Amino acid sequence: xxxxNFTELLDLAGExxxxxxxxxxxxxxxxxxxxxxxxxxxxxxxxxxxxxxWMDGWESRRKREPGYDWAIVRLGIPGVIRGGVxxxxxxxxxxxxxxxxxxxxxxxDASPEELTDWIExxxxxxxxxxxxxxxxxx
Numbered sequence: 820x821x822x823x824n825f826t827e828l829l830d831l832a833g834e835x836x837x838x839x840x841x842x843x844x845x846x847x848x849x850x851x852x853x854x855x856x857x858x859x860x861x862x863x864x865x866x867x868x869x870x871x872x873w874m875d876g877w878e879s880r881r882k883r884e885p886g887y888d889w890a891i892v893r894l895g896i897p898g899v900i901r902g903g904v905x906x907x908x909x910x911x912x913x914x915x916x917x918x919x920x921x922x923x924x925x926x927x928d929a930s931p932e933e934l935t936d937w938i939e940x941x942x943x944x945x946x947x948x949x950x951x952x953x954x955x956x957x
Contacts, residue, residue: 825902837895845879919943
C-alpha cells in the first residue's frame with residue numbers, strides 16, 4: 820500500500836461484508852444505516868420525506884443541549900484499521916464541524932451497552948462539507 824492510500828483497502832465496516840450500525844444518538848432526518856452503504860451517495864433535488872429533505876447519509880437533528888452525536892458501527896470482519904473516511908458529500912450547511920473515531924475489541928456478540936475499553940483511533944479533527952474527509956491511521 821502506498822502511504823496515504825488506505826482507500827484501496829477493504830472497507831471493514833461495509834454492509835457487503837457484514838458491517839452494521841448497532842446504535843446512534845439520533846437519526847431523525849436520515850437513517851444511521853446509510854453509514855455502511857457500499858454505493859456512493861447520491862443527491863436528488865426536490866425529493867422530500869415526512870421528516871424533511873431526503874439525504875443519502877446519516878443526519879441527526881441539531882443539538883439543543885451540550886454534547887455530540889455518535890454512532891456505533893460493528894465491523895463486518897476483524898482487521899487492522901489503516902484509515903477512516905467521513906463522507907459529507909451533499910451536506911453543505913448541515914455537516915458536523917469536527918469528528919473523531921474510537922474503537923474497541925469486545926466480542927462480536929456484545930451489545931452496545933457491553934462495549935468497553937474504547938481507544939482513540941482518529942483524534943478530533945475538523946471536517947469539510949460536501950467532501951470525502953480522509954484520515955490515515957498510523
